[in-house]
Amino acid sequence: MNSVNSVTAPAAADTAPAGAVRARAEIDLGAVRDNVRTLRARAPRAELMAVVKSDGYGHGAVPCARAAREAGASWIGTATPEEAFALRAAGDRGRLMCWVWTPGGPWREAIEAGIDVSASARWALDEITEAARASGRTARVHLKADTGLGRGGCQPADWADLVAAARAAEAEGALKVTGIWSHFACADEPGHPSIAAQLDAFREALAAVARAGLDPEVRHHANSPATLTLPESHFDLVRPGVSVYGLSPSPEIGAAAELGLRPAMTLSASLALVKRVPGGHGVSYGHTYTTPGETTLALVPVGYGDGIPRHASGAGPVLVAGKWRTVAGRVAMDQFVVDLGGDTAAAGDEAVLFGPGDRGEPTAEDWARAAGTIGYEIVTRVSHRVPRVYVGA
Numbered sequence: 001m002n003s004v005n006s007v008t009a010p011a012a013a014d015t016a017p018a019g020a021v022r023a024r025a026e027i028d029l030g031a032v033r034d035n036v037r038t039l040r041a042r043a044p045r046a047e048l049m050a051v052v053k054s055d056g057y058g059h060g061a062v063p064c065a066r067a068a069r070e071a072g073a074s075w076i077g078t079a080t081p082e083e084a085f086a087l088r089a090a091g092d093r094g095r096l097m098c099w100v101w102t103p104g105g106p107w108r109e110a111i112e113a114g115i116d117v118s119a120s121a122r123w124a125l126d127e128i129t130e131a132a133r134a135s136g137r138t139a140r141v142h143l144k145a146d147t148g149l150g151r152g153g154c155q156p157a158d159w160a161d162l163v164a165a166a167r168a169a170e171a172e173g174a175l176k177v178t179g180i181w182s183h184f185a186c187a188d189e190p191g192h193p194s195i196a197a198q199l200d201a202f203r204e205a206l207a208a209v210a211r212a213g214l215d216p217e218v219r220h221h222a223n224s225p226a227t228l229t230l231p232e233s234h235f236d237l238v239r240p241g242v243s244v245y246g247l248s249p250s251p252e253i254g255a256a257a258e259l260g261l262r263p264a265m266t267l268s269a270s271l272a273l274v275k276r277v278p279g280g281h282g283v284s285y286g287h288t289y290t291t292p293g294e295t296t297l298a299l300v301p302v303g304y305g306d307g308i309p310r311h312a313s314g315a316g317p318v319l320v321a322g323k324w325r326t327v328a329g330r331v332a333m334d335q336f337v338v339d340l341g342g343d344t345a346a347a348g349d350e351a352v353l354f355g356p357g358d359r360g361e362p363t364a365e366d367w368a369r370a371a372g373t374i375g376y377e378i379v380t381r382v383s384h385r386v387p388r389v390y391v392g393a
């Protein structure tokens, strides 16, 4: 069992020996708490659901959910039911919602664990109603409208039918419609015309719910960029994810520091080897880099098996011996190389791949640019081979 990634913060810190680790992802839970407080101040009239799907975007769902609760998150959100069950098993007793369901899913277990579930279609509502009848408990259900994202959610043409079925099941006592919700397509592009169109569609969906006689507890539509930039989208509850971990949802919204956010993860490794090589020496698979002259190479013992994107070959930035270096040649499964030029370093010296940036290190956003992706993916893909070390618990 990989206890480092699955248990409480102090135990995880215990299992990762200080100092001599190959690689470590240090998670600052104080930053998570501060970010949640910052986000709550941006949406002062709404409750906050901290989204901890995919193991808390790679930061560890259990310790991050706990930190978010401490800072006032009254809800926690996950994608899958299994992620929600793991939080219950770790002792989380608060409001908890999950939304990625497939037919035959563990509805009854979720209902009995007091987890709020989501329905985008009649098949889901019918399975929920059946499971609630079987368990004798009242299911808590959020009906999801597709207000324009074109991914999950119920299309406007099918909404009245879904709402009517929910109303009937509620009258029978099988379920309570606790939420009405939807999700943005382009909230990270302020002013995009789809934003206003989605809000209009959401208000229409809410009006249909009211006409049917349903009175949900919470109406919610806002992810991180909407929480930060769009007060009219806050309704009763906001659902930030990436910003809880201190990353900006997009450069267009602003840099993390400008938004009052602090990145919680610092990814570092110990140099495994430092050596002099002659000029004209090929480096790593495919020899896509050749030393321009006699130089010093340093071996950083992390690779795509640790979640370092191979797309960042020849491009990813690393702080070594006080300067930014660039990945020389290809990222391999377990290691990559940086060229230190005329500088020196020793095996065991620290290489910082990314962090908050205030020690001069690159950020996850810098890696995202180097790899042609988004900061979300950089932190989320850091694999379970990298021990998480928690500070600020």
Ligand SMILES: *Cc1c(COP(=O)(O)O)cnc(C)c1O
Residues within 6 Å of the ligand: 051, 053, 099, 183, 222, 223, 224, 225, 239, 240, 241, 242, 243, 249
């Ligand atoms: C991931 C997710 C969020 C959080 O999105 P961020 O952009 O990370 O804030 C909110 N709601 C749903 C449905 C999601 O899937």
